[in-house]
């Protein structure tokens with residue numbers, strides 16, 4: 001059925017140039033398709049913005065252009081063309097203008113179709129064509145009623161068919177807090193263009209939470225920071241558990257994308273280590289002298305940076321690196 005339509009579509013397109021009367025016998029009965037070249041006559045700008053994209057490549061038999069052209073997405077247009085006073089191949093003469101454009105599928109914001117119905121048009125090809133879009137159903141974006149058109153503009157002309165010139169702009173129209181994060185001192189170089197949101201996320205859906213495009217957050221981090229994978233002779237438990245126990249992914253004002261400043265970061269878990277953990281802790285002899293923590297500033301300075309001594313914070317391979325010091 002489908003391949004028959006493709007053949008008829010091609011034949012129709014060629015014949016249109018010669019004599020439209022001939023197409024009458026060839027046109028698929030009751031289908032009401034007219035082909036891209038007919039739409040083009042009245043919608044030149046939409047034709048231009050479509051034919052230059054991967055969708056307009058006729059030689060690739062998976063594309064809309066190789067199927068029903070514009071009508072692969074907007075539905076059969078014969079009735080619409082008639083209503084507008086246009087010539088429908090096969091009908092011979094133009095018929096008078098009708099009640100308007102009620103008979104064509106509008107897909108933009110004015111669409112009467114539901115979100116699901118519009119997405120289904122795109123998914124009819126894309127769900128099986130690439131693994132990238134395969135997990136759309138049940139994804140956080142689907143369940144929040146996003147349409148493909150919230151991020152993609154079929155007639156938009158931006159790279160990857162996006163609605164905005166860059167992916168960063170496309171995503172941060174909704175995700176404003178993330179935009180603020182990547183402007184902090186320490187950040188992944190997204191705004192410098194060295195990576196994108198999709199370097200870590202698949203916006204269409206993933207098996208992992210938070211749309212992370214890997215089997216876990218750590219697996220994603222290891223893709224680029226391979227030296228953190230180990231294996232280590234002496235592991236630091238929270239590192240293997242999740243990089244997110246100490247880091248934030250997008251940006252931080254604490255340096256090194258840290259979720260908190262050291263030593264506070266460390267002390268959230270190590271309050272009872274052998275040497276005093278707390279920032280203002282007193283040594284026993286200071287306490288017995290009745291000093292307040294403010295009078296014992298040297299103490300504070302000494303314990304200030306755990307990393308001065310515990311430098312192998314992600315794990316150590318040194319035989320005596322049990323305390324992550326070497």
Ligand code: HEC
Nearest residue numbers: 034038039042070071074077081084085086101104105106
């Ligand atoms: C004879 C001229 C003509 C032809 C041929 C034609 N259209 Fe239209 N089309 C119009 C006019 C006029 C409108 C109404 C524009 C408006 O309301 O702003 C329209 C409206 C539309 C709309 C809705 C626009 C909106 O914002 O509501 C779509 C979608 C559309 N056409 C697609 C197509 C497709 C697809 C084809 C080919 C199957 C096609 N048109 C062929 C003249 C034509």
Ligand code: HEC
Nearest residue numbers: 039043046047050064069070073106107108149153154155
């Ligand atoms: C791959 C699917 C697809 C193809 C093929 C396609 N369009 Fe569209 N078109 C859309 C979508 C989706 C919109 C909604 C606007 C947007 O966000 O891009 C749209 C918008 C439009 C509109 C504005 C009215 C509306 O629906 O919002 C017109 C008119 C239009 N297209 C005409 C055409 C014509 C003419 C062709 C062929 C030359 C064509 N389209 C091919 C998907 C498609």
Ligand code: HEC
Nearest residue numbers: 054055062063064067072121122125148152154159160161
């Ligand atoms: C008839 C099948 C078909 C339909 C319907 C269709 N597409 Fe496509 N689309 C394709 C093919 C084929 C490609 C090219 C894929 C490739 O080169 O790997 C493509 C490419 C794309 C791309 C990549 C564009 C780029 O510049 O790299 C996006 C984004 C896309 N489609 C979105 C959509 C959206 C959104 C819709 C619904 C409005 C839609 N498609 C409907 C077949 C289709």
Ligand code: HEC
Nearest residue numbers: 119122123126130132133136146147148151160167198203
């Ligand atoms: C939240 C934003 C967003 C939504 C919603 C969205 N996409 Fe995408 N899409 C993207 C981004 C960003 C890319 C580029 C990803 C990349 O570079 O890996 C992309 C890429 C694609 C591609 C190209 C994939 C490839 O293999 O290169 C296709 C096809 C596509 N999207 C189709 C769709 C369809 C169909 C829908 C609706 C079911 C949809 N998208 C919904 C953001 C979105």
Ligand code: HEC
Nearest residue numbers: 168171172175178188190195196197199200210217244249
């Ligand atoms: C280096 C990888 C990476 C990049 C690049 C990245 N993210 Fe994330 N993102 C993550 C991780 C990991 C999480 C999960 C954080 C958690 O679970 O605490 C996340 C969480 C999120 C969340 C969920 C809410 C939140 O803040 O926890 C949103 C929304 C988000 N990212 C959007 C974006 C956008 C938009 C971009 C591009 C500007 C982007 N991300 C770039 C790794 C990344």
Ligand code: HEC
Nearest residue numbers: 140144146150151170171173174197198201203209210211
């Ligand atoms: C049209 C608005 C919109 C756009 C554009 C958008 N998102 Fe979202 N995104 C949402 C909504 C709504 C949620 C659900 C928020 C929530 O649950 O708090 C969400 C959730 C997320 C989450 C968290 C998922 C989870 O499991 O909690 C991530 C990650 C994310 N988006 C990444 C992206 C990326 C990357 C882009 C760009 C490719 C993008 N978003 C574009 C609206 C959008």
Ligand code: HEC
Nearest residue numbers: 186187188189195199220221223224243247249255256257
């Ligand atoms: C696509 C590759 C990529 C992925 C995936 C990735 N990163 Fe990065 N990361 C980078 C790049 C590039 C830099 C910047 C390095 C530079 O500027 O020299 C960086 C820098 C960092 C920094 C140092 C920031 C600073 O201010 O010095 C930390 C910490 C970091 N990443 C942690 C993570 C974590 C945690 C994950 C997993 C959520 C992750 N990265 C995933 C590429 C990646």
Ligand code: HEC
Nearest residue numbers: 218221222225228238239242243245246247256307313314
């Ligand atoms: C226990 C807390 C903690 C965990 C968990 C953690 N890190 Fe770190 N990470 C740090 C600290 C502290 C620094 C700063 C080190 C410094 O400034 O010398 C750092 C620095 C970094 C840097 C930049 C400097 C460098 O060493 O390359 C990268 C990249 C990084 N971490 C990646 C990761 C990845 C990937 C994971 C998960 C596998 C992870 N971190 C888990 C505490 C942690």
Ligand code: HEC
Nearest residue numbers: 236237238245262265266268269306307310313322323324
């Ligand atoms: C999320 C909790 C958590 C955070 C945050 C954390 N650690 Fe740990 N750390 C642990 C756990 C759990 C162990 C393993 C303890 C054990 O085996 O008894 C450990 C082990 C250690 C050890 C080795 C102890 C030994 O067995 O000799 C050192 C040293 C250490 N951490 C230092 C730090 C420093 C420095 C920081 C801050 C950069 C930090 N940790 C942040 C949970 C944490």
Ligand code: HEC
Nearest residue numbers: 263266267270272273274275277302303305306308309323
């Ligand atoms: C002046 C160097 C130095 C500084 C600064 C330092 N440590 Fe240590 N830490 C050590 C040494 C040395 C050991 C013991 C090693 C051994 O006995 O094998 C140790 C042991 C530990 C242990 C494992 C033993 C225990 O008591 O459970 C933890 C956990 C630890 N430190 C956490 C921290 C934290 C958190 C900070 C910052 C608040 C910190 N260290 C600051 C040198 C330091």
